[in-house]
Amino acid sequence: MATTWIDAVVTDRTMTTPRVVVLDLEPIDGNPFPEHEAGAHIDVLLSPLGSGTPLVRQYSLCGEPGNRKRYRIAVLREERSRGGSVAMHRFEVGDHVRISAPRNIFRLVPARRHLLFAGGIGITPLVAMAQQLDATGGDYTLHYCARSAADVALTEWFSDHPRIVLHLDDQPAEQKLDLRRDLGDPAEDTAVYVCGPGPFMDHVLDGARALGWPPSALHKERFTPTAAAAEAAPGGEDGDGFIVRLASSGAEYHVPPEESVLDVLLRNGVDAPSSCQQGICGECVVRVLAGEPDHRDDVLTDGERAAGLFTTCSSRALSPRLELDL
Ligand code: FES
Structure with a gap:
């Protein structure tokens, strides 16, 4: 599913260190932001909507959990930025920004x-x-x-x-x-x-x-894929890639070595969820119904993999076909 963007405004900007800016965001329309718990992150859209592949970056919410009037993020200016952190550091108070609802794959778990x-x-x-x-x-x-x-x-x-x-x-x-x-x-x-x-x-x-x-x-x-995961994606299997089959429609698509499953799905107009496209956020996860996955993400636990979960942006197939619950 395509991301539903929320319009927000920057209401405060502070350099908390020489390289880290803290931005406070509030809703433009006055409606409260969605709920969030500690560990959640949001996507920030850094390119105009409809301008091809969107430039999106993920930032953890570091303000008070549960605060629906204000989200707070902190952004390190990277030495070798791919464009995201430099753009984030340009935001000033009053600038508008589009964000996603929070997602959380890093929750506090019950423990003493x-x-x-x-x-x-x-x-x-x-x-x-x-x-x-x-x-x-x-x-x-x-x-x-x-x-x-x-x-x-x-x-x-x-x-x-x-x-x-x-x-x-x-x-x-x-x-x-x-x-x-x-x-x-x-x-x-x-x-x-x-x-x-x-x-x-x-x-x-x-x-x-x-x-x-x-x-x-x-x-x-x-925040970044492990070196092993980065090197592995997207190609790697022998031969000519593999076939993905969508359980809902029966449609089949060839995934060549140089493209990810997600690339192929999006290119064919499939409404597949995604965010980081690096195997670290979990947004693109779907269930594998048949076939043998070659997991290359850095987000799923062993238990989640055993339960059939699969990241379309980074993982591939060890078998000639994969059937996905899509
Ligand atoms: S889009 Fe983030 S793990 Fe696939």
């Missing part, structure tokens, strides 16, 4: 204790989780790793909060993140959440696994 690990701009969904846990009396610790004090974003949150621990790269070694100390051995009824740049996430997730934490306790959200 929550351990949150943020690297750099990965603080955005985790600071929303911290707010939600503060509001509900949840037991948590948030470890926030930044290059220096000047790079600590959303600073109003990080002065003497008893549950937040800062780890700064340019400070003494003893305050740096130490997974043996700060994560420790697996603990029952404890959930671990990780968000940040790829190397940071790999460090925490690999370290957690090495300490014996089970995959079911580890929750993550990536």
Whole structure:
């Protein structure tokens, strides 16, 4: 389904660090925004509607969860921006912007204790989780790793909060993140959440696994695909690609090695959902009814894959055909 865009206006703009801008968005028509919980993200449309493939970027909501009058996002200006972060940094108060309703694939799960690990701009969904846990009396610790004090974003949150621990790269070694100390051995009824740049996430997730934490306790959200996933998409299988069949209509389409399933569906006018097109947001997920998928996303859990879920933007087929529940 095509995204339904919501018109919003920028009502506040603050540079929280030299490279991170915080934007507050409010509805233009006065109707409240859709509900959201901590961990949710929105799409921001950065190109005019109807101008070909839309330029869309995803940003986690980092304001107070449940606030339907105002959404807050924080955007890092990337050194090697593909156009998104530079455009976002140009927004000024009063500018109009089109956003999607929030989606959430990074929710707080029921647990007695929550351990949150943020690297750099990965603080955005985790600071929303911290707010939600503060509001509900949840037991948590948030470890926030930044290059220096000047790079600590959303600073109003990080002065003497008893549950937040800062780890700064340019400070003494003893305050740096130490997974043996700060994560420790697996603990029952404890959930671990990780968000940040790829190397940071790999460090925490690999370290957690090495300490014996089970995959079911580890929750993550990536902003970019892993190197392996990026290299794998879109082609890769031997031969001439494969066939996708749509269960609802019986239509069959050939997916060549150089195109994704999603590309082929959209090219043929199929109303297939999508957002990031990088295998990290989960928006394009459909169910496979027959055939053997070749999963190349970085969003589905092993359980979701076993249940037949499949990302059309990044995953492919090991069998000559896939039948999709579309
Ligand atoms: S569109 Fe985001 S995972 Fe496919």
